[in-house]
Amino acid sequence: MRESTVGAGAKEMSVVSVAAELGGERRLALSGGAERSRESTILKIAEEIRERKQRGEQVLDLTIGDFRPDQFPVPATYCERIREALREGHTNYPPVAGLPEMREAVRDHVRKDLGLEYPTDGVLIGGGARPLIYSSFMAFVDPGDLVLYPVPSWNSHHYVNLSGARGLALPVTAAKNFHLDHTDLAPHLAEARLLCLNSPLNPTGTCISREALTGICRAIVTENERRSSAGERPLFLIYDQVYNLLTFGKAEHFTPVHLVPEVAPYAILIDAVSKGFCGTGLRVGWGIGPPPIIKKMASMAGHYGAWCPRPQQVGTARFLRDRAAIAEHRKSMVERLEARLGLLDRGLGSMRMAGMPVEHIEPQGAIYLSVRFALHGRNVKGRLIETNEDIRALLLEEAGFAVVPFDAFGHEGEPGWMRLSVGAAAVEEIEAGLDRVRAVLEPAG
Numbered sequence: 001m002r003e004s005t006v007g008a009g010a011k012e013m014s015v016v017s018v019a020a021e022l023g024g025e026r027r028l029a030l031s032g033g034a035e036r037s038r039e040s041t042i043l044k045i046a047e048e049i050r051e052r053k054q055r056g057e058q059v060l061d062l063t064i065g066d067f068r069p070d071q072f073p074v075p076a077t078y079c080e081r082i083r084e085a086l087r088e089g090h091t092n093y094p095p096v097a098g099l100p101e102m103r104e105a106v107r108d109h110v111r112k113d114l115g116l117e118y119p120t121d122g123v124l125i126g127g128g129a130r131p132l133i134y135s136s137f138m139a140f141v142d143p144g145d146l147v148l149y150p151v152p153s154w155n156s157h158h159y160v161n162l163s164g165a166r167g168l169a170l171p172v173t174a175a176k177n178f179h180l181d182h183t184d185l186a187p188h189l190a191e192a193r194l195l196c197l198n199s200p201l202n203p204t205g206t207c208i209s210r211e212a213l214t215g216i217c218r219a220i221v222t223e224n225e226r227r228s229s230a231g232e233r234p235l236f237l238i239y240d241q242v243y244n245l246l247t248f249g250k251a252e253h254f255t256p257v258h259l260v261p262e263v264a265p266y267a268i269l270i271d272a273v274s275k276g277f278c279g280t281g282l283r284v285g286w287g288i289g290p291p292p293i294i295k296k297m298a299s300m301a302g303h304y305g306a307w308c309p310r311p312q313q314v315g316t317a318r319f320l321r322d323r324a325a326i327a328e329h330r331k332s333m334v335e336r337l338e339a340r341l342g343l344l345d346r347g348l349g350s351m352r353m354a355g356m357p358v359e360h361i362e363p364q365g366a367i368y369l370s371v372r373f374a375l376h377g378r379n380v381k382g383r384l385i386e387t388n389e390d391i392r393a394l395l396l397e398e399a400g401f402a403v404v405p406f407d408a409f410g411h412e413g414e415p416g417w418m419r420l421s422v423g424a425a426a427v428e429e430i431e432a433g434l435d436r437v438r439a440v441l442e443p444a445g
């Protein structure tokens with residue numbers, strides 16, 4: 001193969017060597033956004049797990065926020081609708097805001113499922129939830145604007161970095177079910193431009209309560225009334241509800257607009273097929289909000305091409321109209337999740353009853369469970385445990401039990417909390433993993 005070269009004349013350099021140097025001393029300064037961007041900690045942990053598995057070690061992987069298709073498949077009828085769309089030749093550019101039939105199908109879906117009344121032009125279709133979150137940031141914040149978000153939480157800081165905003169991470173605690181309420185926001189609201197919330201929450205699996213969400217929405221409305229009379233720019237809300245179909249037991253999912261309709265002019269609701277329909281790789285998402293904002297978001301997203309592929313839109317629109325298939329999928333998916341989360345719930349509960357230093361929050365929503373291993377300052381298996389990373393390494397290396405510390409989600413408070421994610425785990429693997437953890441922790445009890 002011939003190597004391409006750059007630069008004419010005396011000293012030609014190969015493209016390969018130039019590219020290699022860019023990673024070394026001659027590294028060129030890039031934009032602020034590029035320099036601030038960080039690889040996800042979870043991806044690094046995933047790499048370590050992959051290596052261990054390759055060496056033949058038994059590892060229960062509770063780290064990834066994705067699904068193993070053999071455990072959590074996309075509904076077969078949904079796949080068939082997409083194949084059908086391809087067969088019919090739906091392969092050209094879709095309109096930037098989404099195909100009309102897809103926007104209408106989403107409008108009807110949120111009406112039936114969440115009781116929300118939005119017009120079709122209040123629906124924007126995108127390539128999964130992420131580009132819609134990014135477009136919301138682009139629509140709301142300028143560099144330097146203040147963005148509030150709870151920690152632990154999923155990825156808000158990355159969007160803050162990309163947009164050049166100023167992020168203020170507000171710590172949440174187990175005592176408040178890992179969610180904010182209006183008292184946490186009060187000192188910062190007057191200065192903030194955007195608040196990012198997510199429920200059911202990644203990484204904790206907890207659902208925000210009716211009271212907490214109502215209080216926050218009322219505070220946003222009051223703050224915006226003040227700003228409107230003072231001629232100031234409003235405070236906006238991104239409400240990420242990608243796990244809204246996945247709630248368990250007595251837990252309920254609430255939407256801001258349902259609880260406080262007056263918040264609607266300031267709120268964008270984000271959802272996708274990624275979690276509720278196991279379709280993380282299909283890249284189908286939607287944002288719902290005031291039509292003038294949706295229009296601006298669409299016009300920006302058109303330039304970075306963040307639309308959802310046309311065959312997926314045609315297929316999803318047809319699938320979303322099949323209420324029986326949706327109900328059947330939801331039932332079976334919640335059962336599968338409950339089986340796995342329930343095992344962890346009972347297993348960790350029995351360890352606690354036996355005096356081991358473990359506490360957890362019973363499953364409420366999403367595909368996650370929060371557990372705390374209070375091992376700091378203890379000696380376990382000849383290791384002095386001082387940090388969350390020590391706990392993670394202990395569980396992985398001694399018990400083949402792979403978890404993600406809340407640190408990966410910006411949490412700095414109360415030590416020892418970890419996220420357990422069950423999307424890639426089979427029931428029997430969880431049983432075996434719990435036995436291995438018990439064997440490691442028993443002497444620490």
Ligand SMILES: Cc1ncc(COP(=O)(O)O)c(C=O)c1O
Pocket residue numbers: 065127128129130131154198201202240242272273274280284285
């Ligand atoms: C809360 C939350 N929002 C959004 C996403 C990303 O969704 P998508 O894959 O549709 O971009 C995730 C993925 O883990 C998530 O946990």
